[in-house]
Amino acid sequence: MRFGSDGCNLAPMFERKPPKNVFVLTGAGVSAESGLGTFRDRGGMWARFDPMRLATPEAFAADPDTVIDFYNLRRRGVVAATPNPAHVALARAEAALGERGGRLFLCTQNVDDLHERAGSRAVVHMHGELLKGRCTACGGTFACPGDLHVADACPRCGAVGTSRPDVVWFGEMPHHLDAIQAALATADLFVAIGTSGAVYPAAGYVRHARAQGIPTCELNAEPSDNADAFDEARYGPASETVPAYFA
Ligand code: BJW
Numbered sequence: 001m002r003f004g005s006d007g008c009n010l011a012p013m014f015e016r017k018p019p020k021n022v023f024v025l026t027g028a029g030v031s032a033e034s035g036l037g038t039f040r041d042r043g044g045m046w047a048r049f050d051p052m053r054l055a056t057p058e059a060f061a062a063d064p065d066t067v068i069d070f071y072n073l074r075r076r077g078v079v080a081a082t083p084n085p086a087h088v089a090l091a092r093a094e095a096a097l098g099e100r101g102g103r104l105f106l107c108t109q110n111v112d113d114l115h116e117r118a119g120s121r122a123v124v125h126m127h128g129e130l131l132k133g134r135c136t137a138c139g140g141t142f143a144c145p146g147d148l149h150v151a152d153a154c155p156r157c158g159a160v161g162t163s164r165p166d167v168v169w170f171g172e173m174p175h176h177l178d179a180i181q182a183a184l185a186t187a188d189l190f191v192a193i194g195t196s197g198a199v200y201p202a203a204g205y206v207r208h209a210r211a212q213g214i215p216t217c218e219l220n221a222e223p224s225d226n227a228d229a230f231d232e233a234r235y236g237p238a239s240e241t242v243p244a245y246f247a
Contacts, residue, residue, distance in 0.1 A: 019189035019215075020102035024090060025205055027109045029194020029221055033239045034081040034114055040196050041221075055169045064150045064164075071165040072147040075130050078112045079145065086193065086242035087118030093246040094120055105183040107176075109195060109202050111167050124183075126174040126202065132166035135159060141166050174201065184208050190216045191245070194238050197224035206230060219245055 028038035038044045039051075049070070053059050060067045094104040106123050108115055111130040115123045128134075133144035135154035142155045144165075152163045168174050184190075190209035197203040206229045209216050217232040218224055219241040227233060234241045 017188075020097070020100075021183075021187050022093070022097060022102070022104045022189045022191065023107065023183055023187035023205075023209065024104060025107050025109070025190070025192045025195060025202060026090070026115070027193070027195025027202075029196075030086050030090075030108075030238045030242070031081070031084075031110055031112055031114050032194065032221075033084045033086070033237060034112075036077060036081055036112055036114075038194075038196075040198055051170065055167075056171055057169055058171075060164060060169070068148055068150055068165070071130065071167065074111075075144070075147070075165075078114075078130055081112065081114060083114045083118035084239045086238035087114050087120070089243040089246050090115065090193075091119035091121075094122070105187065107180055107183070107202075107205075109199070124176045124179060126168070126176055126180060128165070128167040128175060130165060130167060133163050134166040135162050136164055137162040177201070180205075185212070187212075188214050190214055191219065192217070192224070192230070193219045193242060195220070195224060197226035217245070 032038050039046045054067055054070050090106060094106065097104045106115060106120050108123055108125055109127045111125065111128055113129065113131055131143065131145055132141045133148050134141050135156060137159035138154060138157035140154065140156035148163055148165060150163065151161055153160045154162055184205060187209065190206060192206060195202065203226055206216050206226055210229055215232070216230045218227060218230045219234050219238060221237065222235060223233065234245060
């Protein structure tokens, strides 16, 4: 990894002090080239389906079967997908930073497991994980590699009819917010990859980073909604920009 050493492609920003604690925020764009649809691109998920009927607790309460079916379909897509060079580059960057006593904090909004399958060790899923179910009675989570059914019994407490996908819907509190805030507070570089900057609180993290005076960079197919908050931007497919940035 040339990150901060001679020939570093981040020079001159890091000539004097290479980044040690890198905060990476990923979104649907990082998995687009693995064949998983994004949400807000033309033809994206929320252009075809109404998120208020599929991705809110109210939608689930009103029509659990439709919501569960939507996520069962998505889960099958995730299981069939494979990581792309962007996922692999992030896993390598995590290992390389770790070897020199640093840390890459990988905060993903994605509910797929492609970062893990590419070799990333510590992935923080702020919007949950599609391959897990959650019991609304005991709050426990459980592995869910196949279809989920509303009538399934919770494998932890045995309650029936209380299972839901372990994903974060609009109006719900994202997961791991304390760990994310702590990592943001100690980061010396913030990189956002493949996210439109449309969904909060994640979309606000770049401004936290800016307020701390650390460099911020976006790697995206096109300028995001908050592109003006970044010091640097590289536009193109994540499978190319991410390996080049972390080379
Ligand atoms: C490529 C590419 C390629 C394509 N290479 N790039 C202000 C503050 C706080 C909250 C709010 C607020 N204003 C409004 C809210 C409420 C709401 C919100 O943000 N609404 C907005 C729509 C306005 N937020 C919430 O409700 C959140 N909870 C919450 O706020 O709790 C209270 C709270 C208060 C204060 C502090 C903390 C908490 C919960 C949000 C849950 C989002 N859930 C979803 C669904 C998850 C399950 C599922 O998968 O179905 O999460 S919605 C969807 O959007 C999904 C994503 O994780 C999320 C973000 O989308 P992402 O990843 O950015 O995808 P896209 O499609 O938008 O963008 C893809 C990008 O990639 C594009 O730019 C492309 O160009 C690019 N791209 N191909 C590189 N090959």
